[in-house]
Amino acid sequence: MTTRGMLIVLSGPSGVGKGTVRKAMFRDKKRDFVYSISMTTRKPRPGEVNGVDYYFCSKAQFEQEIANGGMLEYARYVDNYYGTPLKYVNQTLDAGKDVFLEIEVNGAMQVRKKCPDGVFIFLTPPDLSSLKKRITGRGSEDQKTIDKRMLKAVEEIKMMRQYDYAVVNDTIRNAVHRIERIIESEHLRVPRVITQYEKMIGVVKK
């Protein structure tokens, strides 16, 4: 009997470097978990390969998938759809393998509702550890600038509340290291292993 895989969701405010961290994770080492490739209706950029960078499809196909309930999460940016096909994620999890998603915050909140037992990691901007300094500046900023920064910081922290972990992206290496630790550690959580132990006992009981 196979234990269902773990869903790992990496998200965070736009511009935080989610894509860079995710690419580094899968470039550096062979991983026990697989990356779920997103589907999009935007045209491939030079060098982008279908089934590697994205699954490219038409708007009609994407809207059909939505209508069929085939998307785990999706969003529309400008005039294009981006999303995660449910089928691959479910098949992989059912096969006992962990799935890694790297998605926008709105998408992550859709996934949270559908998969509450996933691991939700919020990547925070590299300078959040010096948030206070950044907000107040060196005394040279005017009140308007400080207020704007404050508002942004408050919004970010509100988003963070919805996640399990906060990882500061100070360096890519550090961020990758922290995410590795989280994944290793999550595999030791009692709610994830207890079924396995109980199954073992259950098998014997019969």
Place this chain on the structure above:
Amino acid sequence: MTTRGMLIVLSGPSGVGKGTVRKAMFRDKKRDFVYSISMTTRKPRPGEVNGVDYYFCSKAQFEQEIANGGMLEYARYVDNYYGTPLKYVNQTLDAGKDVFLEIEVNGAMQVRKKCPDGVFIFLTPPDLSSLKKRITGRGSEDQKTIDKRMLKAVEEIKMMRQYDYAVVNDTIRNAVHRIERIIESEHLRVPRVITQYEKMIGVVKK
């Protein structure tokens, strides 16, 4: 302003090797967390040092501490008391330092009630990964032996339910490694860091 330290509790069935793993943790590396030394009324064994291995005290002193509410947890084995003085734990946590306890399962459940936000790690016997094999044996065991093993395994798993993490003590090195990962990872959990972020913003708001 200092963020309160994290309470880490290592426990598990008797004979699992809690003490050995804990000693290895503090011998191998300089740690960011401190070990809370237990208090006992039993006599020091040859080589044991007061304030290093235990705080040795009289039965009257120990009972006075209990009466004063000065024990975080305690238990009586045979004719002696063993327990964790609350004062040192609180002072250390208040100073922003993590505290590591290595205690019996009954004590851990007392701590769970008082400090629900602690990190509770259940050390499982080295052969739990091959639990099924161990229970059924090689077909050579009689039903009575299997039943006895089954009962023990069920009891262990019931205890495990009360904990956050399960760590298999297959080798001391592996167990220490896993506990390190858990501690690192727990420091990234949103409920632990959000106050820090909010404080930073709060300071600026004034």
